[in-house]
Amino acid sequence: ALTIGRVALEAGVNLQTVRYYQRRGLITEPAKPFEGYRVYGAEVVERLRFVKRAQHLGFTLKEIQELLELGDGHCRDVQSLAQAKRDGIRRQIQDLRRMQKVLDRYLKECGDNPEPGHCSMIDALSTGACCDKVQ
Secondary structure, eight states: OBOHHHHHHHHTOOHHHHHHHHHHTSSOOOOOOSSSOOOBOHHHHHHHHHHHHHHHTTOOHHHHHHHHHHOTTOHHHHHHHHHHHHHHHHHHHHHHHHHHHHHHHHHHHHHHOOOTTOOHHHHHHHHTHHHHHHO
């Protein structure tokens, strides 16, 4: 039997996170007794750890809710969600690499052109030319 504070401590989250996840339906809030504090089971700590691990893999709270609803018996559906997440991450990595190349180009231009009253990066951002090169 754990209080909300103890649950938060053992799961490595803060108290407000526990309350927020309750409001989002990721964990259930136990009934409050007439006198005393709500009592949580150890499974809530494990559920919170599950949520945090899934977040570290890039899953949103909505996606985590789907994973929790699917549970153990729906491996194919879980696999589909994970594959979609992985594909999205792959696209983000490609986008980040493109952005990095554009920034590298502008940093080089700034270094090659040290005019005191002119900055090619500011010009590119002002005209939108930088954004065309990213896509």
